[in-house]
Amino acid sequence: xxxxxxxxxxxxxxxxxxxxxxxxxxxxxxxxxxxxxxxxxxxxxxxxxxxxxxxxxxxxxxxxxxxxxxxxxxxxxxxxxxxxxxxxxxxxxxxxxxxxxxxxxxxxxxxxxxxxxxxxxxxxxxxxxxxxxxxxxxxxxxxxxxxxxxxxxxxxxxxxxxxxxxxxxxxxxxxxxxxxxxxxxxxxxxxxxxxxxxxxxxxxxxxxxxxxxxxxxxxxxxxxxxxxxxxxxxxxxxxxxxxxxxxxxxxxxxxxxxxxxxxxxxxxxxxxxxxxxxxxxxxxxxxxxxxxxxxxxxxxxxxxxxxxxxxxxxxxxxxxxxxxxxxxxxxxxxxxxxxxxxxxxxxxxxxxxxxxxxxxxxxxxxxxxxxxxxxxxxxxxxxxxxxxxxxxxxxxxxxxxxxxxxxxxxxxxxxxxxxxxxxxxxxxxxxxxxxxxxxxxxxxxxxxxxxxxxxxxxxxxxxxxxxxxxxxxxxxxxxxxxxxxxxxxxxxxxxxxxxxxxxxxxxxxxxxxxxxxxxxxxxxxxxxxxx
Numbered sequence: 170x171x172x173x174x175x176x177x178x179x180x181x182x183x184x185x186x187x188x189x190x191x192x193x194x195x196x197x198x199x200x201x202x203x204x205x206x207x208x209x210x211x212x213x214x215x216x217x218x219x220x221x222x223x224x225x226x227x228x229x230x231x232x233x234x235x236x237x238x239x240x241x242x243x244x245x246x247x248x249x250x251x252x253x254x255x256x257x258x259x260x261x262x263x264x265x266x267x268x269x270x271x272x273x274x275x276x277x278x279x280x281x282x283x284x285x286x287x288x289x290x291x292x293x294x295x296x297x298x299x300x301x302x303x304x305x306x307x308x309x310x311x312x313x314x315x316x317x318x319x320x321x322x323x324x325x326x327x328x329x330x331x332x333x334x335x336x337x338x339x340x341x342x343x344x345x346x347x348x349x350x351x352x353x354x355x356x357x358x359x360x361x362x363x364x365x366x367x368x369x370x371x372x373x374x375x376x377x378x379x380x381x382x383x384x385x386x387x388x389x390x391x392x393x394x395x396x397x398x399x400x401x402x403x404x405x406x407x408x409x410x411x412x413x414x415x416x417x418x419x420x421x422x423x424x425x426x427x428x429x430x431x432x433x434x435x436x437x438x439x440x441x442x443x444x445x446x447x448x449x450x451x452x453x454x455x456x457x458x459x460x461x462x463x464x465x466x467x468x469x470x471x472x473x474x475x476x477x478x479x480x481x482x483x484x485x486x487x488x489x490x491x492x493x494x495x496x497x498x499x500x501x502x503x504x505x506x507x508x509x510x511x512x513x514x515x516x517x518x519x520x521x522x523x524x525x526x527x528x529x530x531x532x533x534x535x536x537x538x539x540x541x542x543x544x545x546x547x548x549x550x551x552x553x554x555x556x557x558x559x560x561x562x563x564x565x566x567x568x569x570x571x572x573x574x575x576x577x578x579x580x581x582x583x584x585x586x587x588x589x590x591x592x593x594x595x596x597x598x599x600x601x602x603x604x605x606x607x608x609x610x611x612x613x614x615x616x617x618x619x620x621x622x623x624x625x626x627x628x629x630x631x632x633x634x635x636x637x638x639x640x641x642x643x644x645x646x647x648x649x650x651x652x653x654x655x656x657x658x659x660x661x662x663x664x665x666x667x668x669x670x671x672x673x674x675x676x677x678x679x680x681x682x683x684x685x686x687x688x689x690x691x692x693x694x695x696x697x698x699x700x
Contacts, residue, residue, distance in 0.1 A: 215304045219295035219314050220382040222321040226288040227384075227436065227445050229328055230646045234280040235667070236449045242663050243650035244465035245640060246453055247542045249535040253277055253449070256538055261483060263662030263693075265686035268671050279670035281332050281645070285325040289339055292318040292325075297341035309376055316370035316389065317378055320396050323363030327403035328645055330357035334666045334684070334691070350669065350677070357407050364400040368393050384437040384445040385564075391434075398429030398568050399644075401576050406644045406651040409665045409691065414655030419580040426576040435564035447565055450641055454551055456530035460544035461523060464660070464700065468617035468625070468633065469493040472504050479620045479700075486541040488533070490515065495616045496602035497522035497637060498546065512545070521601065522550040522637060548640060569642050571597070575635040587627060594630050597638055606630055620698045632656060658697045662687035 230236050238254030240246050242263070248255050254274035257264070266278055296318045298304040299311055306314060322340055329336035336356045337348050340363075351359075371389040378387040387395070401422050408414035438447040452458045463486075467475035470491035478489050490511045492502065498520040502511035515525045526532075526547045533543045551565070578593035587608040595605045603614040610627030617625040617633045625633065632652075639648050653659040664685030671681040684691035 212304050212306045212310075215295045215298050216306055216310065216314060218291055219318055220379075222288040222291040222318070222325070223383045224445055225284055225291060226321065226325055226328070227447065228284040228287075229281045230447055230449050231280070231284075232449050232452055233276060234284070234449060235277050235332065236646050237453060238274070238277055239647045239650040240453060240641070241462075243647075243653045243659060244462040245636075245649035246459040246548070247462040247544065248458055248460065249532060249538045249542050250458070253452075256535075258664065259542075261539065261541070261660070262687045263660060263664070263685060265689045265692065266664055266668060266683040268668045268681045268683050270671060275671070278667055279672070281328060281667075282336075282670050282673075285328045286337070288321055288325040292321050293339065293341050300341055309374060312370060312374055313376040313378060313389075316367050316376075316392060317382065319363045319367035319370060320392060320399075323360045323367060323396065324399055325360075326356050326363060327360035327399065330354075330360055331403060331406045331644055331651060332667050333669060335669055353407065353666070357403065360403060361400055364396040367396045371396070380437070385435065391430075394428065394430045395434060395568065397425040398434075398573060401425035401429055402568070402572065402644050405576055405579070406648075406655070408655035411655065411657040415583065417583075419583045423577050423580040426573040426580075429573045430568050430570060433566040433570055434568045436567040437564045439562040441562055447646075450551075450565060450646060453641055454548065456526070456547070457532055459547050460526065460532060460542070461546040461548065463489070463541070463544050464698075465636070466523075466544065466546060467491060468619060469495050469498050471615050471618050473622075474504070475618065476620065476622050483539070483541055486539075488540075488543040488545050490545055493616060494602050494614050496520055497550075499523065499525050515545075519549065522548060522640075524549045551641060566642060569639055571638045572635075572642060572648070575631075575639065578631060578635075582628065582631065590627055590631055594627070594634050597634050598630065620700070632658070654693065656697065657694070659693040660700050661693055661695045662689065663693040665691040665693055 228234065232253055235254070237252070238258040241248065241255040241259035247259065250256060254277040257274050267273065267275060268278060269275060296315065299306065299314060305311065326336070326338065330353045333353065335350045335352050338351050338356055338359045339345070339348055371392045374389065376389045378392065380386050404425070405414070405417055405422050408417055436445055436447055438445050440446040440448045440451060463475070463478060467478060470493055472492040474489045474491060478486060490502065490508055491498065492504065499515035500518045500520065501514040506514075512525060512527070516527060519525065523546045525545055530547060574593055574596075578590050581587075581589040581593070591606050591608050599605050603616055606612060606627060608627070610630065612624040612626070612630060615624040617629055619625055619629065635652070636649060642648055644651055650659070654663075654665045659665075662685060666684055668682050668684055674681050683689070686692045
C-alpha cells in the first residue's frame with residue numbers, strides 16, 4: 170500500500186555534497202521526478218527535481234514521522250497502540266525523548282528532519298542550475314520555479330524550526346562550508362524571509378503550478394495566499410512557552426492571516442498510489458486507531474462526571490459517558506440511567522463531529538498501558554474520513570480558513586479586543602447548541618467545564634473552539650501540540666521540542682541529547698488544567 174522508501178541520506182552530508190558535487194540521494198516520492206544525477210542535464214529534469222520538493226515535504230506528516238505521537242501527547246486523540254510512538258510518548262508520567270541509534274521509535278523523532286531537508290535539497294539543486302544560467306526554463310517558468318522554490322524553502326525551514334531545537338539554514342546562494350547549526354528562532358527567521366520572497370516573486374507575474382507538483386493546480390495568486398497563511402501559522406507556532414507565545418509579533422500574524430487563504434486549501438492524497446500521501450491523518454481517523462482523549466474531550470461534559478474522573482486515581486480511571494449541550498458530541502441520556510442505556514441512546518444520536526464508538530471501533534485494549542486512555546468517543550467529521558473511509562485517498566484540508574480566523578482572534582485577544590474574540594467564538598459556538606458569549610466571557614452553557622469544575626472564561630472558550638474546529642490540522646498537522654505548548658496546556662513533562670537527530674550530532678562529533686520528561690529540560694511544566 171505504501172511506497173517503498175530508501176534510507177535517507179544524512180541532512181548535513183546532503184547539504185555539503187549538494188554544494189560540492191551536485192549529487193545526493195533525494196528520495197523524492199514522485200514518479201515523474203529525476204534523480205539528482207540526471208536532473209542537472211536538461212530543463213525538464215531540473216524542473217521535475219524542483220517540483221518534487223512538496224511530495225517530499227508532505228512525508229513529514231506520514232506514519233513514520235512525529236505527528237501521531239505529538240497528537241497523543243497533546244490530547245488530540247489517544248490510542249493504546251505502540252505504533253509511531255503513540256503509546257510511548259503519551260505515557261503518564263511523561264518520558265523524555267530517546268535520541269539514540271536503535272532506540273524505540275527514534276525514527277519518528279528524526280523522520281521529519283530528513284524529509285524537510287530532502288525538500289530543501291531538491292529545491293537547492295534545481296535553483297542552483299537556474300541561478301547559474303546552466304539551465305534556462307524560459308522567463309515565466311524560471312519565475313515559477315523560483316517562487317515555488319522559495320515557498321518550499323520557507324515551508325521546510327519552518328517545519329524544522331517548530332519541531333527541532335536547532336537546524337541548518339541552506340539555499341542555493343549559501344556557501345556550504347559556512348553551514349552550521351542555528352537556533353530555531355534563526356531558522357524561523359529564514360523561513361519567514363523565504364515566504365516573503367515567494368510572495369514578491371509570485372506577485373511579479375502570473376503562472377500556474379501544475380497538480381503534479383502540489384497535488385492540485387496552484388495559481389500565482391493562490392501561492393501568495395498560501396505563503397501568507399504559512400507565515401502566519403508557523404510564526405505563532407514557534408513559541409515553546411506561554412511567555413514566548415505572548416511575545417509573538419501578533420500584528421504580523423494578523424496581517425499574514427488576513428492575506429491568507431479565503432477557502433480551505435486541500436492536499437489531494439492517494440496513499441494507494443503513493444502520491445502526496447497523508448497517511449498519518451488516515452490512521453488517526455480510522456476506526457480502531459483513534460479515540461478522543463478524556464483529559465481534553467471531557468471538558469465538554471457538564472454533568473460532573475469529568476470532574477469525578479479527574480479525581481479518580483490514575484490506575485483506577487475507566488471510560489465515562491459525557492453529557493453536554495455541545496451538539497458536536499452525541500446527545501441524549503442522563504446520569505439517572507445505566508451506562509448501557511446511555512450508550513444505546515447516544516449511538517442513535519451521534520454528534521456533528523464525534524460519535525459513540527462500539528464494536529470494532531472501540532479499542533479498549535491493553536489495560537496495562539492505562540485504562541485512562543479508553544474513551545467512548547471518536548471523531549467522524551473530517552471529510553477525509555467520512556468520504557474516503559480508510560483507503561487514504563481524497564482531498565483533505567491542509568490549511569483551514571477557520572485556522573486563519575483563529576489566529577486573528579488570538580491576535581485580538583493579545584491586543585485586548587475581547588469583543589472581537591467573542592465574535593469569533595460565537596461563529597461556531599452557537600452553531601453547535603451553545604449559548605453565545607460576550608467580551609466579559611459569559612458562559613451560561615458551561616462548555617468547556619474545566620477540571621476544577623469552573624466554567625471556562627473567554628480565553629478557554631476560544632481555545633475550545635479552535636481545538637475542535639481545527640483538529641488534526643494546523644502546522645504539519647500538529648496544531649494541538651504546537652498550540653498546547655504555547656498556551657501552557659500540555660500535560661506535565663510532555664516534550665516541548667525535539668533534539669537534532671543523533672546521526673547529525675555524530676557527524677558533528679557532538680554528543681546526542683534529549684528533551685522532555687517530568688522535570689527535564691524542555692519538558693512541559695504543570696499545565697493550565699492541573700495535570
